[in-house]
Amino acid sequence: MMSNNSIIRTAHLNLWYGDTPALREVTMQVPDRRVTALIGPSGCGKSTLIRCFNRMNDLVDHCRITGRIEFHGNDIYAKGSDPVEIRRKVGMVFQKPNPFPKSIYENVAYGPRVHGINDTALLDQIVERSLRQAALWEEVKDRLQASAMGLSGGQQQRLCIARTLAVEPEVILMDEPCSALDPIATAKIETLINELKQQYCVIIVTHNMQQAARVSDYTGFMYLGEMIECGTTTQIFEHPKQELTENYITGRFG
Secondary structure, three states: OOOOOEEEEEEEEEEEEOOEEEEEEEEEEEEOOOEEEEEOOOOOOHHHHHHHHOOHHHHOOOEEEEEEEEEOOEEOOOOOOOHHHHHHHEEEEOOOOOOOOOEHHHHHHHHHHHOOOOOHHHHHHHHHHHHHHOOOHHHHOOOOOOEHHHOOHHHHHHHHHHHHHOOOOOEEEEEOOOOOOOHHHHHHHHHHHHHHOOOOEEEEEOOOHHHHHHHOOEEEEEEOOEEEEEEEHHHHHHOOOOHHHHHHHOOOOO
16 A cells, blocks of 8 residues: 555565465555555455454464564564564454453453553543543443443444553554444444544454445455455545456455
């Protein structure tokens, strides 16, 4: 992706699960403080790719990676790099909201506590700031000690975003964050994504091409583990350079 302010770069990235190739020679740049959408049919490698960005594939047995991924110019797979620190800076929001079976407050305070923050006043500030950033504060400020499991699906997803924001990441990965939500909750998450890009790099995997067109500045189209084309969202949707991209965008396959 054409940008001088890239925060993540990949070069010739390949990944196998056992003997099965999942990514093939993916080379791309992800700009900071923009929304980058990854589109493509199911099983094309979108989720696998973003899981490389915070080394979550490390947790998968028989997963092998070659090539390079740079975060601020540093190879995150280099010897001596700390996966825990990478995951703090590159947060992940999953397809299905996954709040902890704890209070709303403790869900957001969990990450800062893990990183050694135990001062109550400071935790209070972090919880309020994160919930405000996730556009949830006004809805939950009077029931912070209530269980997070009592929130609606859309609220739970915004809580998971607040939990990610609480540890002050630089990049937020979102893997189909609206697929389990109704249209009203989806609209709230999309508005939130637009606000978050003022401060963060946001990378979203989506099956919904209308959503990609609405929320993203840049789009990458993937097919069978390859990055077929990436560019500004306007260019990809209005003037795709590859016939495969055009066929997907226009619904001729996929």
